[in-house]
Amino acid sequence: MIGKKSIPRNRRYTYHPAIVESHVILTKDTMFILQNQPIFDTVLVSRQIQDMDKKYNFKNFEENIYSFWEKEGYFKAKVNSSKDPFCIILPPPNANADLHLGHAMYTYEDVMIRYHKLLGYETLWLAGADHAGIETQFVYEKHLKKQGKSRFDFDRKTLFSDIWKFVMQNRNTMENQLRKLGFALDWSKKKFTMDEDIVSIVYKTFKHMFDDGMVYRANRLVNYCTSCGTSFSDLEVADREHTGKLYYITYSVKEGGSVTIATTRPETYLGDVAVMVHPGDARYKSLVGKTVLLPITNREIPIIADEYVDPKFGTGAVKVTPNHDFNDFEIGKKHGLSHPPIIGFDGHMKDTGLEDIDGVYVVKARKLIVAKLEEQGFLEKITPHEMVLHTCYRCGTTLEPLPKEQWFIDVGPLKEKAIEQVKNDEIHVHPKRFKKQLIQILENFIDWNVSRQIVWGIQIPAYKCQKKNEWFISVEKPKKCQICGNCAFVQDEDTFDTWFSSAQWPFATLMANCDCDGSDGFFDYFYPTTVMETGYDILRAWVSRMIMVGYFETKDIPFQHIFLHGMVRDPKGQKMSKSKGNVINPLDMIEKYGADALRATLIFGTKEGGDVVLSEDKIVAMRNFCNKVWNIGRFIEMSKTNVVIPAKAGIQSGSVPMKMGIGVEDDISETLKQLQKEFGTVQKQYHLHFKKFEFAKAFDLMYDFLWHRYADYYIEQLKECMQNGNIDASQYMVKVYYSCLQMLHPYIPFVTEVIWKSFHGEDSSIMDSRFET
Ligand SMILES: [Zn+2]
Ligand SMILES: [Zn+2]
Structure with missing residues (x-):
């Protein structure tokens, strides 16, 4: 049963079926039709050729390309009734912490977003940051300790506002690091878990739960850290x-x-x-x-x-x-x-x-x-x-274990619905093996203690009547006691468990943005979100709770698909940790090899949802691949300058291709037919992999095709005739290359954009192009 806020089925995300079926059928006729398209322009090509260095130097491009995308609004989503929405909410990184490889794994989200943009969807990848309660307070206390102070030297209010300032100073660092990875995030809609509008939504949810009798206060034993004080x-x-x-x-x-x-x-x-x-x-x-x-x-x-x-x-x-x-x-x-x-x-x-x-x-x-x-x-x-x-x-x-009076949420009614939604595939889990695990987690969920005794968090909107010793919940700061009407009521000092606010993240971020583009349909258009992508390690702590709380508050699923990625490990398969000294800093790798190389490393050759073994050698290999993509572009550009293309208007269907030696022409057309057939299969497989959430397989396929088939085989076969100005060969090779750039763009966005621009002009963008359907 889907409640009143349900979105019609036909508005739900369905994969474009047309794309799977379509690939270029190259016949003598279509070859000539292709010639009629302004695929390349000799003047532009000869102007651009000097610009393509022998080696791809990512340092010259990445930052500028990202600013170009951001400035030109490529990441900005809006309600667009002529398009289907595709929406991912970024799992909010800790606002205060530096980027680590776990964040770099969000590359999967960027892959999905960029892919769907090229498919013609209205894509939204919403940026955000988490206040990360205890984590952040812990870091701040260490900072205080260095100055010879402790949290006990400050009152609640001062401590809170000091941590707020501390976090705000550091927040930009995290955001700029995500930019360095090339993430196509809509920054104009970014939300922080402690933004006023988010807090108000979190409060409303708690009040709804309280009014529904699902919140209770109980004196129970809690796991208490006497050192952290919570x-x-x-x-x-x-x-x-x-x-x-x-x-x-x-x-x-x-x-x-x-x-x-x-x-x-x-x-x-x-x-x-x-x-x-x-x-x-x-x-x-x-x-x-x-x-x-x-x-x-x-x-x-x-x-x-x-x-x-x-x-x-x-x-x-x-x-x-x-x-x-x-x-x-x-x-x-x-x-x-x-x-x-x-x-x-x-x-x-x-x-x-x-x-x-x-x-x-x-x-x-x-x-x-x-x-x-x-x-x-x-x-x-x-x-x-x-x-x-x-x-x-x-x-x-x-x-x-110490006895303490706390707020608990009765998860009984919440988990029942969530189990049903996962079991019935209203929410699809990828890879499939995690579905059973998620159901088990939900079945074993016990009542949720949401009280935390730390200052850095969202203070619980519960107030105690001093006369009757009873509690009331109020979304707004109450002016008078809602129990007796005239006592000096006191607010609960405790804050919410961080997961209580993050459990509401998919709907809260969209609701808080509901009037961002002047149209009030923003929430309805993008909710339920399409995919929730995150690490399998927080299936229990986060994903299961988002399903439960999301349904409670919106009477709908928060996301239609869950995609889980693995953990990043060192070459020996060990977890990375400071104490082992085997931590690889993603920013160092970006500095050394470029963001594309790092992104490709995290995906290439991995099993979906499996852990990723990361070594610098692999990053080098992926850097080499980026260079290969670049060098193929250079070759094509150089061979194109030799092509004498008749004026566009002069190309007529049925006009005779350039004369070649007898026999050679037949070989060429055989080779082209072979390429056409092979590439058609590759395209079909590529899109099928995406449909099945097999992102690594799609990338591996393109790596293999471009390097080992397109470059090693077809270019070798056709090199001579391309350089001699065979239009059929040149144009089809260019066309396939452009398609490959598009298909690689979700994984290695920078180098593909730079090459695209060098062919199509500074103001163009591969993000404006669409897969052929
Ligand atoms: Zn502790
Ligand atoms: Zn009172």
């Missing part, structure tokens, strides 16, 4: 294998005897609410219902039975500490047992009942407590224990 969602937790220790602690039973429990976190025993055993465990049957005394403090807690316990773990008896362990939190709720937390949000112990432990940092507290237990005879033994540590993905600190 909680993280499950997705942001970095798991680390670790050889820890299992501590066996003996608790005295009030009624007589003792019980020994095993725990990996001895310091939390001070917050215990019970000792728990399995109900079927004969060893402990007589103990259930009795009371134990906590070592040292002698606080009394019960012995309870629950099937949750694994009798094989440790001694078969465990402690229950609801405020500091996720499983125990549920057990505590089930049995109605609670005790205040004994670790604070600063990571220091509190309310333990032991004066010398209160105020001590948790890592140190463990050592002190273990020593105390041992000294007083409560520690039976310590054994090594293999375990998984949940750590902060930012700073590596072990995360502390």
Whole structure:
């Protein structure tokens, strides 16, 4: 079911079927028709030939070409009812960070955009930037640290406005780096996740969810980094294998005897609410219902039975500490047992009942407590224990499960619809193997904690009535309390999880641009967007959420296709990281070999959605290919100057081509027919690859054809007669070459544009040309 805002099916993206069928049929007749087209002009050619250097020097062109495109408005999209829309929203890079190879992978988006432009679609590739909450605040705090300061030296407002300035200073860097890659982004419509209009849309979505009863506030354990000062969602937790220790602690039973429990976190025993055993465990049957005394403090807690316990773990008896362990939190709720937390949000112990432990940092507290237990005879033994540590993905600190009141979104109703849309191919997933994965991700989605305790983010528009202790949500800053009408209500200090705003990115960016060209149909024209292209690593964190939230707010899918690209790896197949020292900086590569060479490297010879192995050798090879494309152009230009072309008006259908030696002419026409047939197949395959989202295959095909067939074979065969002025051969070779330039343009836009201009004049652009249909 598609709701009220649904776009008619016929407005959805469908591939131009005509293009797949069409290729040039070269007959004697069409050859003469071709001659009637002003394919080349001898005067222009001889003027331009001096301009084509022996080697393609990208440094002379790339920057100028990009400014030309931008200045002439080639990237600007508008509502154009005579054309079909093709729209991609750029996954917004962190406004504050430098470009890395992950961003360079957006080349796939540029390939799709440029290809569809040449097909005649109205293309929009919308630029943007993300405030990247915790990432950015973390970078800013490091910056503060260098000046001997910390975030605690500033109030909320000052800290926020300082980070804002810091980000704005750096934002241009990221944008200019995207320009260097040649990306055909519509900069006139760029959006930042913290733009006022975006924030207002994000607020409206939250309010709609609240009004629909999908938002609730709950006191739950969160993964809290006491060093970063914020909680993280499950997705942001970095798991680390670790050889820890299992501590066996003996608790005295009030009624007589003792019980020994095993725990990996001895310091939390001070917050215990019970000792728990399995109900079927004969060893402990007589103990259930009795009371134990906590070592040292002698606080009394019960012995309870629950099937949750694994009798094989440790001694078969465990402690229950609801405020500091996720499983125990549920057990505590089930049995109605609670005790205040004994670790604070600063990571220091509190309310333990032991004066010398209160105020001590948790890592140190463990050592002190273990020593105390041992000294007083409560520690039976310590054994090594293999375990998984949940750590902060930012700073590596072990995360502390801590109870905190937060906002949660009930994803139940959201995920149901999303699963249906993916299953029914309302949203197509490419490559196909990711479809199952996406469905699984959606099925396993748990309620989403959207509260973050950081300053750098979109502050949650929730306000608490001071009289009734109830919350209300308001999109606008409220003038009075919407609960009681006259209290000094307080806004929630927390900010939204960054993914909450980015989940709304496809519709929010288009809505915020709705009056950009004076026509109010902008959103309706481009939404749902055509393709969402991003790395497979954020399928769960981002893609799945965009589908859920996108449908909730627009009653439509946010995109019709998902295309996922792989990660960039070093020649050994390892992930690139600073610590390994194997990071390749894309900007250095552009500086050295040109943007075209880098772009081609990321796509050539890869498997769709598979990881890309990047080496400098491969970039060199792609640079050589760009030179090859250039040199073929030079050859063609030089051979054309020898062609004596009759005045255009003088070429008539049926006029006799230049006389050649008898027999030679037959060979030439055979070769041309062969080329015509082969190139027809290549064109057909190329467009089919695009239809199937096989962008690497389309590029590999053109690389192979242009270099190994067109240049190595056909030019060799026809060189002599082209230089001797055979019009048939020359014109058809030129025509095929132009088509190849168009077909390569999406991948290597700069060199193809430079050559195009050198043939067609400074003011021309390959972006104005269209594939032949
Ligand atoms: Zn941290
Ligand atoms: Zn009130």
